[in-house]
Amino acid sequence: MTVDIITIGDEILIGQIVDTNSAWMSRHLGDIGATVRRKYSIGDSAEEIRAAIAESLAASNVVITTGGLGPTKDDITKRVLAEMFGSPLVRDEATYERVERIMALRGIEFNELNKAQALVPACCRVLPNHKGTAPGMWFDTPEGGVVICLPGVPFEMEALMEESVLPLLRERFELRSVVHRTAITFGLAESMMAQLIAPWEDALPEELHLAYLPSPSQLRLRLSAYDVEESEARKAIDRQFELLMPLLGDYFVGWEGDTVQSVVADLLLARGESLAAAESCTGGALSAKFTAMSGASAYFMGGVVSYSNEVKNQVLGVSADDLNKYGAVSEPVARQMAEGVRRVCGTTWGVSTTGIAGPTGGTPDKPVGTVWMAVAGPDGTEALCLNHGRLRAQNIERAATAAINMLRLRLLK
Amino acid sequence: MTVDIITIGDEILIGQIVDTNSAWMSRHLGDIGATVRRKYSIGDSAEEIRAAIAESLAASNVVITTGGLGPTKDDITKRVLAEMFGSPLVRDEATYERVERIMALRGIEFNELNKAQALVPACCRVLPNHKGTAPGMWFDTPEGGVVICLPGVPFEMEALMEESVLPLLRERFELRSVVHRTAITFGLAESMMAQLIAPWEDALPEELHLAYLPSPSQLRLRLSAYDVEESEARKAIDRQFELLMPLLGDYFVGWEGDTVQSVVADLLLARGESLAAAESCTGGALSAKFTAMSGASAYFMGGVVSYSNEVKNQVLGVSADDLNKYGAVSEPVARQMAEGVRRVCGTTWGVSTTGIAGPTGGTPDKPVGTVWMAVAGPDGTEALCLNHGRLRAQNIERAATAAINMLRLRLLK
Secondary structure, eight states: OEEEEEEEOHHHHTTSSOOOHHHHHHHHHHHTTOEEEEEEEEOSOHHHHHHHHHHHHHHOSEEEEESOOSSSTTOOHHHHHHHHTTOOEEEOHHHHHHHHHHHHHHTOOOOHHHHHTTEEETTSEEEOOTTSSSOEEEEEOTTSOEEEEEOSSHHHHHHHIIIIIHHHHHHHSOOOOEEEEEEEEOSSOHHHHHHHTHHHHHTSOTTOEEEEEEETTEEEEEEEEESSOHHHHHHHHHHHHHHHHHHHGGGEEEETTOOHHHHHHHHHHHHTOOEEEEESTTTTHHHHHHHTSTTGGGTEEEEEEEOSHHHHHHTTOOOHHHHHHHOSSSHHHHHHHHHHHHHHHTOSEEEEEEEOOSSSOOOSSSOTTEEEEEEEETTEEEEEEEEOOSOHHHHHHHHHHHHHHHHHHHHHO | OEEEEEEEOHHHHTTSSOOOHHHHHHHHHHHTTOEEEEEEEEOSOHHHHHHHHHHHHHHOSEEEEESOOSSSTTOOHHHHHHHHTTOOEEEOHHHHHHHHHHHHHHTOOOOHHHHHTTEEETTSEEEOOTTSSSOEEEEEOTTSOEEEEEOSSHHHHHHHIIIIIHHHHHHHSOOOOEEEEEEEEOSSOHHHHHHHTHHHHHTSOTTEEEEEEEETTEEEEEEEEESSOHHHHHHHHHHHHHHHHHHHGGGEEEETTOOHHHHHHHHHHHHTOOEEEEESTTTTHHHHHHHTSTTGGGTEEEEEEEOSHHHHHHTTOOOHHHHHHHOSSSHHHHHHHHHHHHHHHTOSEEEEEEEOOSSSOOOSSSOTTEEEEEEEETTEEEEEEEEOOSOHHHHHHHHHHHHHHHHHHHHHO
16 A cells, blocks of 8 residues: 655745645655555645646556645635546535634634635545644545645644554545554664664664664654564564664653653653743743643743843842853853753753854854753753854754753653 | 656655655746646555656656655666667766766765766766765657756755756746735635725736635635736736735735744834743743744743643733733733733833633633634733634634734734
């Protein structure tokens, strides 16, 4: 069974947005043992949509489209599908009521454009969209193929895939078995990790495949087995990870779904401890990593974004002399920020960052990318200096994660 | 003249990496008036590469492939092209010498794999790669089409496009002119915007095309003209946007590249004013929007992430009585947070958010999604209550942007 993915929208074709949907879909299709044969990106053109779907159905059993389902005139996927399947557009009552409810909740008038969101080709199976207005649609072709249309908004597409598409595909097709397990690591670059675990990797049994999946905030190590008996494969993979653990040591953060911050959250909750953050160069991004997780208020009390020296001094109590003498990006300032926010917020732990995010502002002594970070706790304060290079967004992301990782290592001690 | 882009590589097809190359290529092709008809992503399979190139050439004059040119076994593009054009692989002396030089520079042995990088089909025009080892290749088909093969490494592909491909395409084809302009709006959902500007949209001249490009933090309106004399088209588009402006009013934020926060930053800088943020439900995300922009320290002094009531009271001076009486998510608390952070940080403006991000924590009075926000300034404090629904990540993103937009409207007064 193979899948073709078609992303529809002029905005992708002219390069105004980068298509991240199809990578997400590929990963999740791969997880259930489906193989993606091809991806297409095409424009908002009825002719192109028809042609691409027809071509895909000639080679693959399943075609999934994203995009072109919105309420405005340039969104034409639904109309094209209705024509292709010779099926009239009819109102789906469940969708109609849901859109009406959403509009009322948002205080938006339930106008003709919104009402049209509830129109679907009569022959399709409606896949309810609990995160937005445009429903997903599932079409069975006379030849035994399947065409699935999803909205292009990433979190709507993701919810529809997880709630409807992936389970329905599993029901419908005999998928080859595939078993994955992924370990999350932090602190070593891909090439150094490869060197560290080379003896283990070289001794892996032939049927297990290792993939390195790097991102700015973690390096994931995935072991996969294909076309195997599932419980045996799980055992074989678990056995290999057991062998890997002594090599990984503290670089091991957790398993798929864990992040450095989720592990710190679990540790703090288990210990009944609390945290506050003092951020200069990360400017709110470190706090946002905790507050993005539901339930953060149980351990995360808040913090101070001390972007200016005045705020560092007046709100956090960083010594004005030290700010003058050592500069804002320095070990004494990082330490006093962590200690200050711990005191001001009355928490068990205080974590801080102060650095030069770039792209400008560096000096010969403190080049762009220099970040001092500190963790203050009941048993004292530790500080660390790192440099992640010249790119602002990457520096902010990596400094925030590295500071949280410092706290993780401290909590594990 | 139309172009098809084919990205080659299993890592894209299984979703291990997101394809950013094709968006970059599309933008730059669009800038010279070339239209991208379709993008394909296919795997490292000789059969798929042959099929995709043949399909593309049947519909487009130009096919550009990226990827599959490296020295390892799974990189097969060059071999497939040599077979397709019935042309033997021969050594390109200039490439051979360049690769030899690069290897010496990097201290890497100049082995058979590296020497093979200098082999190219005899019939192609070699496009020199000054940033890496694999050269680009330009093939003319007997039917007048063009196949261009580029490496998949982004900065190598970009340099080859700018130095060779774009200039050569301009020489070879009579390209149509294309003009885009995009207005950024905030505050109206797509369907309501469509209704608001319907009279204007219906009266658009036929040669101008409107697209709605929504995202959680803005709605972009793009006007495009194709096959037109460029300066005339620019004038026509500008004229239409002039007509649109009175309808958009304050919903208009700026032009492509602007965001609500970049416009606020420009306004603050122009006025020599400063800002601090007091965040509860947005938990750092609002501050992070400013500090993500280089140069933020000129106007953004920092702020307080007052996630707990204690921090609201002790750091920002929010009345403990009011916290008890009205609750943390209330107008008096939002006002006192904005006023408190303005006072504590000594800034011209203070902005605040306090709400229930979800998915839990709602009450009948204050359902999930309820957010109070306030702006405190020299001429007093304003507050506003919004509800963006049940999804945590969306609530945080939208509340942060809406609060910044409140400040934008205040600065525009």
